[in-house]
Amino acid sequence: MTELTGTDRAIRAMQRQPLFTTSADRGWGQRFRLAVEDLREGFVLWPLSWALAVADIRLRYRGSTLGPFWLTLSTGVMIGSMGFLYADLFHTDIHKYLPYLAVSIILWTFLGSLVSDACTCFTGAEGLIKGTRMPFTVHVLRSVFRNVVVFGHNIIVIVAVFVFLGVHVSAYALLAIPGLLIWLLDGFAVAFLFGAFCARFRDVPQIIASLMQIAFFVTPVIWNASILSAHPGALTLIRLNPFFYILEIVRAPLLGTDLSFGMVAKALIVTAVLLVISGLAFARTRGRLAYWM
């Protein structure tokens, strides 16, 4: 081995973890301190999470000609075929229905995969977790970033549909950006919560997958909420559905439909509740996660 060079020393000085201590569980004070430390160290390592996420996608399509653009193509084919079929079944104008369906399906796919990937964010990284001490936040960010990359490819379909049908887009659509940022926060929180829960109880991923299937049908994704206006009972069902508020804060700006203040407030409440619950869950489970692998 070569003697230490100047850069080596710089690296060592920079990376020095001056003191690492760990001890048996000492209650909530220590749990929160360690959880916050994990978050801080994990965010510093975001380039690692990003590289891991990109590698995940690249590996999925290694050797294929279109690569990750298969994501775009398969989403496009699905929305095209569904659009014409359902527009006919629902007796709606394809020019109105197709943009609605494209935006809804692609946003829902993003939400759904944020949730389903959350379930495997720790169990899928078992090798890393048992091989080295790494902040758990790295695995959570990896899962969120991976879905952002997939979503990025699917946005192309929305753009194509809008251009193809000549949909008018105003500056109001930019309001979708803060909405998407809230989604990232939700996805981040859900990954900590479900990731830990699914690592401890191995039946949970299947249960969550079934629940998401139900959520897909009871949330106005392929059908429009307006068709329920004649059924007050069914409207209550929507009002109790947190996915509706979360979906609407991004979808409404993109489609140019109204977004009431109440809607945004409810989405923010859902997010806040999620953040609190997952913060508690992470503090509680962090020290046990390695044992559950």
Place this chain on the structure above:
Amino acid sequence: MTHLTAFNISIDFPLYHSDNRSLKKTVFGAAAGRFGEDNKHRPVVQALRDISFTLRSGDRLGLIGSNGSGKTTLLRALSGIYQPSNGSLSMEGRLTSLLDPSQGMNMELTGRENIRLRGLFLAMPKPDIARLESDVEDFAEIGEFIDLPVRNYSSGMVVRLAFAMATAVHPEILLMDEWILAGDAAFMGKAKRRVEAMVRHADILVLASHSSSTIAEWCNRLIWLDAGKIVADGKPLDVLSQYLPPEQFKELLMVAHPPLTAG
């Protein structure tokens, strides 16, 4: 100052994913020494019991013991992977653990991609990652395989790559499991020189191994673990004289180069 202190570390593995009640019956019926209950009366395997020691710069600790004696679990606990069920761990210095050659590597990615990921894990700036890449490439000597997915490597090549990556950034504390012995003789010599250079810089090595000759050669302190407890702790040859059957211990003294003397 680099140091590593374990204070009364105990690790219990909860027995999840199994039928608790029937398991409890078997476990307590068999009166097996390693099984117990935690404070919530759930069945656990007591993997480590009250492990205490202090390591300072220049210490090269060997861990010896039969299969299932807790060597790997202790290395994981020292790495900070398992939060202890009891006791505490404190250390100063940058730590690298080599627990399993494939752990921490993505077998589908190429060797080079894995090196880059390691660089990112170490929060290195770009030019340093490039330097890490060439250093690992030089040391591992696996030729064009560096650009092939790791799953196409022979097990020896995986060892070379993993060892080169772990030691390229000069860890201050290196924890190693015995798989390093999977390398060929030429590589073993190189690896030993690299670790010696590292320890010369006043750093700490912890090596778990079944090979008494490796332990006698590499270490200056030895802990004998049995059933998760420390049985003996002292100079390698003192501990080995208790651990090994007498004729094997004699053999060890004979084959060693340079000849070793007990005590």
